[in-house]
Amino acid sequence: xxxxxxxxxxxxxxxxxxxxxxxxxxxxxxxxxxxxxxxxxxxxxxxxxxxxxxxxxxxxxxxxxxxxxxxxxxxxxxxxxxxxxxxxxxxxxxxxxxxxxxxxxxxxxxxxxxxxxxxxxxxxxxxxxxxxxxxxxxxxxxxxxxxxxxxxxxxxxxxxxxxxxxxxxxxxxxxxxxxxxxxxxxxxxxxxxxxxxxxxxxxxxxxxxxxxxxxxxxxxxxxxxxxxxxxxxxxxxxxxxxxxxxxxxxxxxxxxxxxxxxxxxxxxxxxxxxxxxxxxxxxxxxxxxxxxxxxxxxxxxxxxxxxxxxxxxxxxxxxxxxxxxxxxxxxxxxxxxxxxxxxxxxxxxxxxxxxxxxxxxxxxxxxxxxxxxxxxxxxxxxxxxxxxxxxxxxxxxxxxxxxxxxxxxxxxxxxxxxxxxxxxxxxxxxxxxxxxxxxxxxxxxxxxxxxxxxxxxxxxxxxxxxxxxxxxxxxxxxxxxxxxxxxxxxxxxxxxxxxxxxxxxxxxxxxxxxxxxxxxxxxxxxxxxxxxxxxxxxxxxxxxxxxxxxxxxxxxxxxxxxxxxxxxxxxxxxxxxxxxxxxxxxxxxxxxxxxxxxxxxxxxxxxxxxxxxxxxxxxxxxxxxxxxxxxxxxxxxxxxxxxxxxxxxxxxxxxxxxxxxxxxxxxxxxxxxxxxxxxxxxxxx
Ligand code: PEP
Ligand code: MG
Numbered sequence: 001x002x003x004x005x006x007x008x009x010x011x012x013x014x015x016x017x018x019x020x021x022x023x024x025x026x027x028x029x030x031x032x033x034x035x036x037x038x039x040x041x042x043x044x045x046x047x048x049x050x051x052x053x054x055x056x057x058x059x060x061x062x063x064x065x066x067x068x069x070x071x072x073x074x075x076x077x078x079x080x081x082x083x084x085x086x087x088x089x090x091x092x093x094x095x096x097x098x099x100x101x102x103x104x105x106x107x108x109x110x111x112x113x114x115x116x117x118x119x120x121x122x123x124x125x126x127x128x129x130x131x132x133x134x135x136x137x138x139x140x141x142x143x144x145x146x147x148x149x150x151x152x153x154x155x156x157x158x159x160x161x162x163x164x165x166x167x168x169x170x171x172x173x174x175x176x177x178x179x180x181x182x183x184x185x186x187x188x189x190x191x192x193x194x195x196x197x198x199x200x201x202x203x204x205x206x207x208x209x210x211x212x213x214x215x216x217x218x219x220x221x222x223x224x225x226x227x228x229x230x231x232x233x234x235x236x237x238x239x240x241x242x243x244x245x246x247x248x249x250x251x252x253x254x255x256x257x258x259x260x261x262x263x264x265x266x267x268x269x270x271x272x273x274x275x276x277x278x279x280x281x282x283x284x285x286x287x288x289x290x291x292x293x294x295x296x297x298x299x300x301x302x303x304x305x306x307x308x309x310x311x312x313x314x315x316x317x318x319x320x321x322x323x324x325x326x327x328x329x330x331x332x333x334x335x336x337x338x339x340x341x342x343x344x345x346x347x348x349x350x351x352x353x354x355x356x357x358x359x360x361x362x363x364x365x366x367x368x369x370x371x372x373x374x375x376x377x378x379x380x381x382x383x384x385x386x387x388x389x390x391x392x393x394x395x396x397x398x399x400x401x402x403x404x405x406x407x408x409x410x411x412x413x414x415x416x417x418x419x420x421x422x423x424x425x426x427x428x429x430x431x432x433x434x435x436x437x438x439x440x441x442x443x444x445x446x447x448x449x450x451x452x453x454x455x456x457x458x459x460x461x462x463x464x465x466x467x468x469x470x471x472x473x474x475x476x477x478x479x480x481x482x483x484x485x486x487x488x489x490x491x492x493x494x495x496x497x498x499x500x501x502x503x504x505x506x507x508x509x510x511x512x513x514x515x516x517x518x519x520x521x522x523x524x525x526x527x528x529x530x531x532x533x534x535x536x537x538x539x540x541x542x543x544x545x546x547x548x549x550x551x552x553x554x555x556x557x558x559x560x561x562x563x564x565x566x567x568x569x570x571x572x573x574x575x576x577x578x579x580x581x582x583x584x585x586x587x588x589x590x591x592x593x594x595x596x597x598x599x600x601x602x603x604x605x606x607x608x609x610x611x612x613x614x615x616x617x618x619x620x621x622x623x624x625x626x627x628x629x630x631x632x633x634x635x636x637x638x639x640x641x642x643x644x645x646x647x648x649x650x651x652x653x654x655x656x657x658x659x660x661x662x663x664x665x666x667x668x669x670x671x672x673x674x675x676x677x678x679x680x681x682x683x684x685x
Contacts, residue, residue: 014049021047031601036312038650041604053142055135056087062108062136063088066101068119069129071151074158078102078119080132088133088144111141122146127168128177129159153182157330171337172682178334180649180675184210184311186331187362187668188274189322191309199307201314202296205256205281206594206609208267210668212322213254213276214307217300219290221248228252235306237293239286240591241266243435246377249275254308256315258284258293261594262611263579263644269374271644271666272355276310280594335363335671338678344655345662346673347423349642351375353414359667363674366423367415368575368664369515369642372490373431375411376404382436386447389433390461394485396451401489408490412497412512421508425575425642425664427554428490428528429479430517432470437462471580471589476518477553480528487528490514491535499543513550515575520557522566529570554642556580561622568630568637575664576623578643578651582610585619612644614651620658627658640664649676656680 008016024030025045034041055063065088066080081098083091084107090096105112115134118141122130131149135142151159160174169177188211191199215233218224221244224236228251236252238245240259249255249269254276257266261280270277285294292301298317300306307320347368348359352375356367376385384407388400415424438444444462448455467473480487494512502510514532519525529551540547551570555561556577568574583590590611600606614620623641630637640662645651647665652673655663657680665673 018047018049021045035601035607038608041607053135053137053140053144054087055083055137056085056090057138059085060108060136060139061085062104063091063134064098064101064104065091065131065133066115066119067129067131067149068123069149069155069159069162071129071131071149071155074129074151074155074162076162078116088135108136108139111136111139114141118143124168127163127173129155153178153185156182157334161330161333172341175334175337175341175675175678176682178675180672180679183331183672183675184668186325186327187211187671188276188310188325189213190311190325191307192321192323195320199316199320202298202317203281203283203315205278205283205313205315206262206267207309207311207313208260208262208264208279209255209270209275209277210311211254211274211276211325212307212309212311212320213252214305214319214322215253216303217306218248218252218302221245221251223302224248224251235308237284237300237306238266239290240264241269243373243377244382244439246374247379249273254278254310256281256284256306256308258282258286259594260591261597262609263583263590268579268644268666270310271647271668272349272351272374274358274666274668276308278308278310278313278315281313281315282595282598331671335674338675339363340678341681342674342677343681344652344660344673344677345640346670346677347425347640347642347662347664348667348670349646349664350415350667353411353418355667356415356418359670360418360420360422362667362670364422364667364670366425366662366664367419368425368640368646368662370412370415370424370426371430372408372427373429373436375408376436381407383446383450385436386438386443387451388486389436389465390447390451390453390458392453392457392461394483397483398485401485405489405493408493409497409500412494413500416497416501416510416512421505421510423511423513425513425515425552425573425640426490426494427515427517428477429486430476432465432467432473432475433479434462434465434467434470437465471583471591477516477524477528478518480516480531481524484528484531487531488535491532492539495536495539495547495549496543498547498549499539499545502545502547509548511548511550513552513573515573516551516553516571517577518556518580519553519567519571520559522563522570525553525567526570554580555623555626556584556643558585558622561626564626565629565633568633571630572634572637574626574630574637574639576626576639576641576643576660578614578619578623578641578645579611581622581643582615582619582645585615585622586610613648614645614654616654620654624658627660638662647673649673649679652676653680653683656684 055061062084064082080101083098128148130146132146133144156178160177163169164174191212215235218234227234235254237256257279267279305319307316347366348364349369350356384403391397448458498510498512550572552573553571554577638661642664646663647669
């Protein structure tokens with residue numbers, strides 16, 4: 001049956017249009033855009049109804065859009081497009097090719113003059129680059145809208161500096177004009193914008209580490225290395241990554257994982273390396289043998305091209321060319337102003353001298369977290385580490401630890417050197433040991449041979465290390481409680497490295513900060529600290545040198561926050577491990593939460609991933625309590641954050657408010673944190 005529609009009058013049309021605008025607030029694209037741009041859902045939208053100006057009346061009419069400065073480069077010149085005898089829709093829809101705005105000067109000189117005067121007035125009034133829409137009806141100019149124009153990071157820096165030079169803005173205001181997150185685009189490769197506009201994402205994961213990558217699909221870390229060696233660009237696609245994949249991850253242009261959240265191994269390691277990563281793409285159906293997968297209805301095999309965007313989480317079929325990152329000229333100037341205004345120090349999370357040097361170049365003022373377990377990823381070192389894990393007796397473990405000691409000491413010396421005497425926080429071994437055990441028969445056989453044990457015994461040890469819930473299992477300081485010899489070896493490595501560095505650089509004040517992870521009880525902390533102090537003092541005495549060091553703890557278990565006053569009786573500093581603190585406060589597994597958080601966004605229960613943006617009302621409250629109570633016991637207690645939130649601008653602002661001393665983040669997020677810290681300081685004045 002054909003439905004007969006009643007004639008629709010102007011009023012109905014108007015209300016339908018108004019409703020359509022309100023409805024648009026809730027469409028999926030708008031929800032994603034808001035989440036990406038920190039716009040709360042609760043803001044809602046508004047509708048203005050106003051009389052229409054007709055740009056399509058005759059040839060004395062027209063319409064256009066314009067920017068007062070170039071939104072791509074920031075150059076001070078009028079930019080825009082214009083169409084004669086047309087409506088705005090014609091410009092946007094692209095059915096007709098518009099003329100450059102300069103043409104308007106020839107075709108409608110009087111209106112153009114008036115338009116340029118309005119542009120100057122608007123820019124002067126808003127003291128910022130304007131993005132405007134206008135219509136000319138029968139020779140009369142109507143301004144439809146003006147707003148501060150969106151711009152690339154490069155343009156944002158230039159415009160902010162130019163406005164200071166033109167006397168329109170102060171240095172403080174210029175610092176506030178640059179969106180910290182946008183700096184990412186200056187620090188990592190990006191997709192070619194024209195090619196990106198034409199591309200349609202076929203899937204989406206979590207934007208785990210910014211930048212763009214394009215390469216051929218490989219499924220193993222070994223293939224990533226081998227393909228790179230023969231000159232291929234690859235994207236490593238894995239269910240999830242593990243410590244053994246590190247070299248393959250390094251060899252790849254980017255990493256795509258099916259599982260894992262914003263603090264998963266893949267995300268944390270990629271961010272540290274400054275490499276693009278999209279994690280937790282649940283839509284991928286990986287085949288059982290891990291040699292192909294289905295995404296967006298298409299099967300992808302090894303060697304197929306894929307492009308991933310670690311800033312948005314988008315995944316594209318085929319090749320999208322990338323352009324390398326270049327730090328623009330005005331970057332240094334804005335950063336210099338930012339450093340002048342911020343109170344928070346900015347440190348970096350770095351485990352290798354290479355990452356530490358990069359972070360120093362980007363302005364880091366120390367290392368806030370060196371995850372010592374990351375120093376054993378390479379094939380050449382993992383053997384000794386596995387011997388340590390699979391030791392049956394204390395003696396065997398000590399022998400294995402003696403092999404590890406020189407590596408650790410050497411690494412720490414290089415870190416101290418790279419930091420030019422700035423503070424270095426070294427965290428003792430943290431992860432569950434089974435993460436490092438061998439998997440293949442070949443690796444197990446090798447280990448058995450090295451330890452003079454039957455293969456069956458090694459397999460038994462590996463089975464025994466298996467834990468149902470390893471994140472809450474035998475990890476962190478619990479390892480040192482069970483195996484104090486680990487703390488002994490790590491203390492020797494840190495202190496000997498510091499002594500050697502101090503001897504080489506007389507003017508430096510090398511002051512290692514030894515950080516005990518996963519403390520939950522004051523006595524547990526004291527047990528480990530006593531070992532550290534005992535060994536450290538012996539080493540210092542034997543070297544006949546003066547060396548200061550501190551022993552502090554991560555606060556990453558709610559109970560540590562609740563007992564902060566007693567912990568601070570012993571701990572000389574606190575560093576908030578908000579990855580674990582978030583995990584344990586919510587009871588969400590940091591590796592698995594990605595599977596269901598999507599439903600939380602859809603149902604508007606959450607607007608942000610709590611592993612990326614600090615939950616201020618819950619986790620933040622624990623932090624506040626820990627800082628307050630900790631300082632009651634130890635007024636000079638210095639406090640920082642080294643969870644992934646330390647590089648998120650909104651979380652950095654919260655840390656400023658809490659009165660933390662520093663934030664620590666991956667090297668490529670250091671400039672973002674510097675700018676965010678300055679903005680937080682300026683906005684709280
Ligand atoms: C943390 O838990 O926030 C942290 C920095 O430690 P990791 O991510 O290594 O557990
Ligand atoms: Mg942790």
